Amino acid sequence: MSITLFDLTGKIALITGGTSGLGMAMAKGLGHAGATLVINGVSSKAKLDQAVAIYRSEGLKAFGYLFDVTNEAEVIQNINTIETEVGAIDILVNNAGIIKRTPLQEMKVDDFEHVLKVDLVSPFIMSKHVVKGMIARREGKIINICSMMSELGRDSVGAYAAAKGGLKMLTKNMATEWSKHNIQVNGIGPGYFATPQTAPIREDGHPFNNFIIDRTPAGRWGNPDDLQGVVIFLASKASRFISGQIVYVDGGILATIGKPSNED
Ligand code: GCO
Numbered sequence: 001m002s003i004t005l006f007d008l009t010g011k012i013a014l015i016t017g018g019t020s021g022l023g024m025a026m027a028k029g030l031g032h033a034g035a036t037l038v039i040n041g042v043s044s045k046a047k048l049d050q051a052v053a054i055y056r057s058e059g060l061k062a063f064g065y066l067f068d069v070t071n072e073a074e075v076i077q078n079i080n081t082i083e084t085e086v087g088a089i090d091i092l093v094n095n096a097g098i099i100k101r102t103p104l105q106e107m108k109v110d111d112f113e114h115v116l117k118v119d120l121v122s123p124f125i126m127s128k129h130v131v132k133g134m135i136a137r138r139e140g141k142i143i144n145i146c147s148m149m150s151e152l153g154r155d156s157v158g159a160y161a162a163a164k165g166g167l168k169m170l171t172k173n174m175a176t177e178w179s180k181h182n183i184q185v186n187g188i189g190p191g192y193f194a195t196p197q198t199a200p201i202r203e204d205g206h207p208f209n210n211f212i213i214d215r216t217p218a219g220r221w222g223n224p225d226d227l228q229g230v231v232i233f234l235a236s237k238a239s240r241f242i243s244g245q246i247v248y249v250d251g252g253i254l255a256t257i258g259k260p261s262n263e264d
Contacts, residue, residue, distance in 0.1 A: 005238040009034030013235065014082065014089045016040040016069050016126060017096030019051035021195040022145065022224050026093060026188075029228025030235055031060035035091065038082050039064045042096070069096050069122035072129075079129050088137060091235045092130045094123035095145040097163075099197060104158040112159045119163035124170060127185075131178060140183040141235050144171045148191045148250050164189075168246050175244030184243040186234045191250025193222035215258045218251030 013030045017023040018039035031037045037055055039062055041048035048064040055062035063086055067074040083089060097119045100111050123144050134140025149161040150168040167187065174185040192212045194202060201208040202221065213219055230247050233239055248254050 006232055006236045007034055008091070008232065008235060011035045011090040011235070012038060012087050013091035013093065014038040014040065014130065015093040015095055016122070017042075018093075019043070019047050021197060022190060022193060022227060023093070023095040024051065024054070025224030026095065026145075026227050026231040027055065027062075028058065028060065029225075029231050030091065030093075031055060031058070031062065032228075033232045033236070035235070036086065037062040038086055038089070040069065040078075040096065041066055042068050069126055070117045072125050075125050076129055083133060088133050089130050090134075090139070091141040091143070092126060093143045093145065093231065093235075094126055094167075096122060097145065099157060099160045101156040101200075102159075103156050107159060112162075115159035116163045116166070119160065120166045120170065123167060127174060131174075131183065134183050135178070135181045138182050140178075140181070141239075142174060142178075142183065142185040143231060143234050144174075144185070144187045146171065146187040146189040146246050148189050148248060148254055150187070150189050150246060151248075151254055171246065172244045179243040182240075184234070184239060184241075186239065186242060186244065187246035188227065188230055188234065189246050189248040189250065189254075190227060191216065191222055191248065191253045193224055193226075195224060212253075216251040216253045217256055220251065222249065222251060 013035040015023050015027040018027045019041040027037050045066050048066050052062050052064040065078050067078040100115055127142055144167050146167050147164040150164040153161045171185055171187040227249055230249055
């Protein structure tokens with residue numbers, strides 16, 4: 001089998017929320033597989049420039065674009081600019097996301113809507129405008145970053161789980177409508193990973209830390225680099241006949257109801 005199946009040389013990959021965490025790890029994987037990286041950030045130009053410098057320090061071809069993925073006018077403008085300045089987008093990774101940990105009964109409607117807007121509506125906005133070029137070229141890859149919360153709930157993350165559950169079904173519907181154009185749309189569902197997003201529930205002996213280690217058959221938190229293989233796979237020719245699937249990278253947590261804490 002030729003290893004060129006996984007070669008992304010000559011491809012351009014746009015990763016939203018690519019300035020840190022899982023987005024940066026996945027982008028580095030795509031870059032080291034040969035893709036040119038277009039990194040979206042929203043918080044600050046300084047943070048975006050710092051991230052682009054990190055990619056370039058690893059010998060990767062990377063460009064940064066600061067825009068709000070929930071703002072359709074900004075999305076349209078920046079996709080046009082990217083396709084003029086860098087080139088046609090072959091791979092879109094909808095990774096940008098937020099979480100607000102609040103019990104549903106206490107959650108403000110504005111906060112609930114904001115989580116859905118970033119985590120569910122923005123992948124729709126981004127994909128709606130990137131897919132036009134992919135359809136014209138009859139080729140493309142869209143990868144939506146779902147979550148194990150696309151399948152399971154947890155106290156205090158109701159808005160996030162609703163968004164990620166919706167993103168799972170949006171992924172299937174994108175696949176339904178766009179696969180006929182040789183565009184594959186799939187999702188990645190990370191389990192619990194050691195990132196800035198999970199730092200508040202992981203560090204300084206937080207009880208959740210031991211819970212996750214006990215609950216995960218692999219017995220550890222995920223390392224962001226654990227996602228590089230699957231994102232290269234879903235971005236490459238190797239997955240050309242796979243569409244509408246969510247690949248869970250979770251150390252086995254979704255496979256089991258777990259075990260009593262006093263059992264090895
Ligand atoms: C939480 C975590 C999770 C993980 C991840 C799991 O508070 O439960 O933040 O949401 O981040 O999404 O797949």
